[in-house]
Amino acid sequence: MTRDYSQFLPTSGTSEAKTPKRAPLDILGWQSFFAQQTDLDILDATPPVRVVEVHRNGLRVRGDGIDALVPPGPDATVGDWLLYDAELPMRSAVLERKSLFKRRAAGHDRSLQMIAANVDTAFVVTSCNDDFNVARLERYLALAFEAEVTPVILLTKADLCEDTAAYVTDAQSISDRVPVVLLNAKSEEPAAKLAVWCTPGQTIAFLGTSGVGKSTLVNALFGTEQAETGAIREDDSRGRHTTTSRQLHFTENGLGILDTPGMRELQLAEAGSGLADLFADVVELETQCKFRDCAHESEPGCAVRAAIEAGTLGADRFERWRKLEAEERHNTASLAEKRAYDKNFGKMIKTVTKAHKGRKGRR
Numbered sequence: 001m002t003r004d005y006s007q008f009l010p011t012s013g014t015s016e017a018k019t020p021k022r023a024p025l026d027i028l029g030w031q032s033f034f035a036q037q038t039d040l041d042i043l044d045a046t047p048p049v050r051v052v053e054v055h056r057n058g059l060r061v062r063g064d065g066i067d068a069l070v071p072p073g074p075d076a077t078v079g080d081w082l083l084y085d086a087e088l089p090m091r092s093a094v095l096e097r098k099s100l101f102k103r104r105a106a107g108h109d110r111s112l113q114m115i116a117a118n119v120d121t122a123f124v125v126t127s128c129n130d131d132f133n134v135a136r137l138e139r140y141l142a143l144a145f146e147a148e149v150t151p152v153i154l155l156t157k158a159d160l161c162e163d164t165a166a167y168v169t170d171a172q173s174i175s176d177r178v179p180v181v182l183l184n185a186k187s188e189e190p191a192a193k194l195a196v197w198c199t200p201g202q203t204i205a206f207l208g209t210s211g212v213g214k215s216t217l218v219n220a221l222f223g224t225e226q227a228e229t230g231a232i233r234e235d236d237s238r239g240r241h242t243t244t245s246r247q248l249h250f251t252e253n254g255l256g257i258l259d260t261p262g263m264r265e266l267q268l269a270e271a272g273s274g275l276a277d278l279f280a281d282v283v284e285l286e287t288q289c290k291f292r293d294c295a296h297e298s299e300p301g302c303a304v305r306a307a308i309e310a311g312t313l314g315a316d317r318f319e320r321w322r323k324l325e326a327e328e329r330h331n332t333a334s335l336a337e338k339r340a341y342d343k344n345f346g347k348m349i350k351t352v353t354k355a356h357k358g359r360k361g362r363r
């Protein structure tokens with residue numbers, strides 16, 4: 001007797017209706033912002049691919065049926081969308097970005113590095129304990145504003161703290177444009193509490209110092225041990241395992257999560273507009289000072305001092321702004337200096353090469 005097992009099999013129609021299959025590009029975070037920059041003919045010839053990993057020997061890109069390594073060439077970083085040129089991959093064009101995190105390189109090289117592109121939401125993570133530091137939060141928030149990424153403050157370890165109210169109040173007082181979420185990263189809470197920012201097609205990143213719960217949050221959103229096991233390992237020249245530095249992972253329903261170890265400690269450079277966004281109240285007060293070049297020390301008609309005396313601007317908040325502003329100005333100036341130096345150096349090389357060619361020509 002042959003039995004008909006079909007009744008035990010999921011009928012494709014209904015199961016699909018329950019969990020609609022998402023198109024590969026949607027899962028990778030393709031949005032109308034990017035589609036609008038191109039047209040069907042171009043997309044046909046050079047399909048869109050997203051940079052999911054940055055390696056020393058190129059960029060790993062993924063698209064609809066594409067998983068390839070693009071050799072160094074495109075000026076791109078993790079999260080970027082490229083129009084993939086299969087014949088000349090290094091000629092693949094980079095689409096305009098929705099957002100871009102940059103940082104000043106460490107050490108002597110003072111140039112700006114691209115860290116991550118097209119992040120929609122940055123969760124700035126700190127814990128309800130000694131890690132909590134308003135000045136550090138402000139630094140991350142200014143960077144997010146500068147990058148044109150929506151920031152959200154996450155206060156973790158709520159379960160380990162007796163009195164969380166003070167942390168919430170302090171975090172909320174930083175900017176009325178930044179939501180604050182209090183949670184226990186180790187519980188069921190993250191998926192529900194972060195749901196608004198974690199819809200399919202979105203790309204998110206977690207910023208914060210070591211130990212605040214970033215990996216725990218990533219795992220909670222994946223529902224697995226992604227942050228531990230998901231890392232791709234490469235053998236370096238001495239046969240040691242090294243973790244590739246910047247990667248973009250996708251959950252099954254298409255949430256992109258950026259893994260960027262380089263975003264733990266960040267210096268402000270060319271972040272003037274981000275700072276101004278975060279400290280909009282201070283910037284507005286400055287415009288009301290009697291003198292345009294007011295140093296807000298003891299000048300008559302200083303609106304900043306008046307606000308501090310009236311208690312509408314916290315003296316400590318003003319001091320923190322001052323420090324960040326000075327740092328930003330210093331770093332931006334040294335970047336400009338480096339660029340001028342590089343440009344002059346480039347010119348000098350050109351002149352020398354020309355002179356050399358000239359001599360050769362005369363010989």
Ligand SMILES: Nc1nc2c(ncn2[C@@H]2O[C@H](COP(=O)(O)OP(=O)(O)OP(=O)(O)O)[C@@H](O)[C@H]2O)c(=O)[nH]1
Nearest residue numbers: 156157158184185186209210211212213214215216
């Ligand atoms: N009770 C409790 N423990 C937490 C919470 N968040 C994180 N932890 C614990 O804190 C420790 C550090 O968490 P991680 O997720 O590894 O922190 P991280 O920010 O990824 O740290 P790095 O990988 O060093 O950057 C782990 O033991 C977590 O289990 C929380 O909300 N409540």
Ligand SMILES: [Zn+2]
Nearest residue numbers: 289294296302
């Ligand atoms: Zn003033």
